[in-house]
Amino acid sequence: MATVRFPLRWVRLNGSGGTGAMPVGGREVVIDVQDLRMVYPAPKAGVAPTVAVDGVRFQVGRGEIFGFLGPNGAGKTTTISILTTLLSPTSGQARVEGIDTAAHPHDVRRKLGLVFQKSTADEELTGRENMALQAGLYGQSGPAVDARISDLLQQMELASVADRFVKTYSGGMRRRLELAVGMVHDPKLLFLDEPTLGLDPQGRAGFWRYIRSLRESKGITVFMTTHYLDEADQLCDRIAVIDHGKIIALGTPKELKDGLGGDILEISVQPGAADLAPLVQSMAGVKSVARREDTYRLKCSDGERLIPKVVLASEQAGISVRGVTVAKPTLDEVFLELTGHAYREEGEGPAPRIPPGDAGAGAPGGDRP
Amino acid sequence: MSFPAISLIRREYLRWIRAPTWVISGLMSPILYLLLFGQAFDLGKLLPPGTPAAALAQALSGAPNYFSYFAVGMVAFASVTAAMFSGTGIIFDKQLGILQRILSTPISRRSVFLASLVFRGILTLIPAFLVVGFALLLAHVPDVAGLSLGAHVTALDGVQFLVAALVLSVAFTALFLSFGFAAQRIESYFGVVTILQLPILLTSNAMYPVSIMPTWLQYLVGFNPISLAVNVMRMSLFGTSGYPYAAGIYLAGLLAWAALFVGLALLLASRALRTDVATPGGSALSAAIAE
Numbered sequence: 001m002a003t004v005r006f007p008l009r010w011v012r013l014n015g016s017g018g019t020g021a022m023p024v025g026g027r028e029v030v031i032d033v034q035d036l037r038m039v040y041p042a043p044k045a046g047v048a049p050t051v052a053v054d055g056v057r058f059q060v061g062r063g064e065i066f067g068f069l070g071p072n073g074a075g076k077t078t079t080i081s082i083l084t085t086l087l088s089p090t091s092g093q094a095r096v097e098g099i100d101t102a103a104h105p106h107d108v109r110r111k112l113g114l115v116f117q118k119s120t121a122d123e124e125l126t127g128r129e130n131m132a133l134q135a136g137l138y139g140q141s142g143p144a145v146d147a148r149i150s151d152l153l154q155q156m157e158l159a160s161v162a163d164r165f166v167k168t169y170s171g172g173m174r175r176r177l178e179l180a181v182g183m184v185h186d187p188k189l190l191f192l193d194e195p196t197l198g199l200d201p202q203g204r205a206g207f208w209r210y211i212r213s214l215r216e217s218k219g220i221t222v223f224m225t226t227h228y229l230d231e232a233d234q235l236c237d238r239i240a241v242i243d244h245g246k247i248i249a250l251g252t253p254k255e256l257k258d259g260l261g262g263d264i265l266e267i268s269v270q271p272g273a274a275d276l277a278p279l280v281q282s283m284a285g286v287k288s289v290a291r292r293e294d295t296y297r298l299k300c301s302d303g304e305r306l307i308p309k310v311v312l313a314s315e316q317a318g319i320s321v322r323g324v325t326v327a328k329p330t331l332d333e334v335f336l337e338l339t340g341h342a343y344r345e346e347g348e349g350p351a352p353r354i355p356p357g358d359a360g361a362g363a364p365g366g367d368r369p
Numbered sequence: 370m371s372f373p374a375i376s377l378i379r380r381e382y383l384r385w386i387r388a389p390t391w392v393i394s395g396l397m398s399p400i401l402y403l404l405l406f407g408q409a410f411d412l413g414k415l416l417p418p419g420t421p422a423a424a425l426a427q428a429l430s431g432a433p434n435y436f437s438y439f440a441v442g443m444v445a446f447a448s449v450t451a452a453m454f455s456g457t458g459i460i461f462d463k464q465l466g467i468l469q470r471i472l473s474t475p476i477s478r479r480s481v482f483l484a485s486l487v488f489r490g491i492l493t494l495i496p497a498f499l500v501v502g503f504a505l506l507l508a509h510v511p512d513v514a515g516l517s518l519g520a521h522v523t524a525l526d527g528v529q530f531l532v533a534a535l536v537l538s539v540a541f542t543a544l545f546l547s548f549g550f551a552a553q554r555i556e557s558y559f560g561v562v563t564i565l566q567l568p569i570l571l572t573s574n575a576m577y578p579v580s581i582m583p584t585w586l587q588y589l590v591g592f593n594p595i596s597l598a599v600n601v602m603r604m605s606l607f608g609t610s611g612y613p614y615a616a617g618i619y620l621a622g623l624l625a626w627a628a629l630f631v632g633l634a635l636l637l638a639s640r641a642l643r644t645d646v647a648t649p650g651g652s653a654l655s656a657a658i659a660e
């Protein structure tokens with residue numbers, strides 16, 4: 001029986017259940033965003049200005065891994081830039097640790113670590129020197145900081161290349177260095193803009209493990225953007241799905257998928273058997289039944305529980321069941337349902353489909369080198 | 370200077386010490402001028418035979434020979450040429466997103482600017498020293514003209530020479546740094562800088578005495594920051610006779626230029642380092658974010 005394992009945590013985090021709209025239930029609010037809008041001015045007359053973020057509001061609680069999921073150009077980087085004080089919003093308000101990002105950017109910068117979408121390390125410096133520079137920019141130096149830097153490089157599996165120039169690093173090493181650099185001043189709040197872009201499946205799985213362990217060991221709050229559906233699904237406690245600058249859905253991955261109307265149960269029966277549809281249609285939890293030859297597709301909630309009932313009822317009616325599969329809805333389908341258009345990951349290649357609960361192991365290709 | 374600014378200077382130093390090639394390219398022109406132009410073009414030889422030595426010394430503002438006169442001009446020229454590279458780093462930092470990262474940390478914008486000015490200013494001074502040393506060395510090579518100092522150069526004169534060289538370096542470092550803050554691309558930066566280089570040099574008294582110029586040019590030359598610095602430096606080495614003003618006046622003029630250029634650089638830097646506005650079409654900075 002196919003089951004989907006979610007990160008164990010979300011259950012505890014959102015224990016009250018169905019808290020999608022009122023997210024932070026009991027948790028201290030770390031990020032508070034109200035009606036945020038960002039309009040980039042038109043580059044020249046006759047061209048419309050770009051509304052990159054269009055009235056976004058959400059809250060992130062202490063210790064959450066909060067995902068901003070959306071295709072390219074959705075407004076993720078713009079939002080993260082506003083939250084990290086690199087841009088002032090056209091209107092609306094963002095508070096980080098209770099501090100208004102527009103009014104007190106300097107104080108906000110002290111509170112957060114930031115990993116950019118593109119590599120920002122100095123290529124002419126070594127990895128370790130980049131780390132020391134970053135620490136220095138936060139006013140930190142000395143043996144304790146050096147030890148911390150070595151430690152982080154170790155954790156990121158960069159110890160062996162720590163004293164090599166960054167220009168000799170592979171793409172994966174660069175991404176890991178970015179993360180280490182963002183962590184160097186020991187922030188309690190991490191902003192990650194497409195942190196796994198360009199990582200191979202192993203690298204991504206390692207990154208997920210690291211982020212989870214950070215949250216586990218230090219209670220760090222993570223705000224991350226991604227355009228990988230599976231990443232949002234597996235790593236994030238809650239997801240805001242953003243498209244064309246608007247949040248179109250917000251909740252735990254399970255809530256989003258359940259909101260779609262449940263699972264797909266596929267039942268194949270002996271050729272020539274009697275019609276199964278009338279039998280299952282009336283069962284509790286079944287929403288619709290479709291038939292193609294000897295295969296029936298049931299849209300239902302809680303597909304696994306339905307299996308024994310369906311099989312029993314069929315056998316009693318003399319219909320021999322040959323096989324049953326249950327398919328869980330994916331965020332792809334959520335996105336399609338919400339926007340009316342298929343999820344696009346253009347330019348980035350298809351997102352690797354890592355089997356749920358089996359992160360990194362034998363994911364089919366499609367990732368960038 | 371704050372600790373974060375020192376980290377930035379350390380970073381610049383590490384980059385520079387690993388690829389100091391630009392020192393060589395910055396030194397190339399002044400050294401060639403000293404070795405070739407300065408050797409061949411001896412104004413003294415153009416005077417009619419029998420001209421008293423005092424007349425030559427007067428034309429050369431007290432310098433014992435043309436080469437010595439010219440060499441001091443080349444010290445200033447070396448600074449200006451070296452300063453031409455001051456704004457390149459900031460452009461690359463903008464393009465590569467490194468500036469973005471720096472600005473996302475709590476370091477103050479002023480520290481970012483000051484770190485650039487201090488480090489680049491010091492770098493600009495190095496070629497000036499090297500040119501002085503090289504010109505002095507040439508005096509000991511047979512059959513080669515070199516820099517000979519006046520008889521009574523005191524320690525105070527030496528300090529005055531250094532101050533003039535330093536202020537000139539700061540002034541042009543700031544000027545070219547401000548172009549670096551303003552420019553989005555290295556091509557446009559060098560476009561402006563190379564256009565400026567020759568006119569700045571040729572409207573100065575670095576290579577030839579003011580007294581032989583037409584009046585209109587004399588005015589231009591008189592206000593040129595290179596001329597002001599070179600006047601002070603020559604007065605330090607060869608004496609003050611023949612100058613209409615005291616060295617302090619020239620130094621004050623030079624300081625005024627430096628203040629103007631530092632002010633300009635501050636203005637353009639504060640614009641370039643603003644992260645809180647989205648400019649039409651997106652600045653290099655916001656483009657770097659969106660990339």
Ligand SMILES: Nc1ncnc2c1ncn2[C@@H]1O[C@H](COP(=O)(O)OP(=O)(O)O)[C@@H](O)[C@H]1O
Pocket residue numbers: 040041050051052070071072073074075076077078079647650651652655656658659660
């Ligand atoms: N500096 C800028 N100037 C003008 N338009 C921009 C700028 N940065 C981003 N945009 C536009 O804003 C929209 C959102 O961009 P972005 O926030 O980078 O999306 P994402 O990170 O989700 O891919 C896009 O249409 C993009 O072209």
Ligand SMILES: [Mg+2]
Pocket residue numbers: 073076077078117193194659
């Ligand atoms: Mg982006």
